[in-house]
Amino acid sequence: MAFKVVVSDSKTGKSYQFETESTALIGKKIGDEISGSVVELEGYKLKITGGSDKCGFAMRHDIHGAMKMRVLLKSGPGYNVKEKGLRRRKSLRGNTISKDITLINTKVVEYGSAPLGGEPESIE
Template identity: 70%
Template sequence: MAFKIVIADPKEGKTFQKEVESRALIGKKIGDEIDGSIVELEGFKLKITGGSDKCGFAMRHDVHGNAKQKILLRQGPAYHPKDDGIRRRKSVRGNTISLDVVQINMKVVEGPKALSEVFGADAE
């Protein structure tokens, strides 16, 4: 299973994309810290911050499991109301990575060097 990994470097304010074929990510949850060697970044420590499934439904940290559910939302992720007090029932994906998830968002917790040195200056 190929995942599109989007890695944010908070120190630089940049994101980098990488496609990884790995089954080691299945079962991990939003908020888990993983070793960078799983996504071919030796020496880095990464934190899972979110993602989306094959239909584009966002993962939410407060929905347990990996199933898609309709929940009543008043704020993001997955819903950003224009006025205060507006709520809406939306479909979202749970906080556990499964085979249905296509994109996984992560951020660098610690690493030996900047991600721009690993990916090159032209990658963004």
């Protein structure tokens, strides 16, 4: 199972996508810090901020576990409110990474020595 890991750099405002076959991510939760070596970023520390499963259902930090649930929402990740006071039942994933998760969103907490985007290409 391959994970797509999106790494957001808050200094530059850019994000970078990596693929990994590592099983070290299974069991981690939203808010956990992981080593950047999982996606070949030596010296970096990454914080998990969210993700989605193979069907596109978003992960939510306040649903515990790895299962998919139908929850009643009034705001937050997975639901945009159209009118004040409107609530809706939506299917969402829990906050734990399992084999069904395909996309993991992270942000950089500690920077390593190498640049995040690799070597800049020279324009000739």
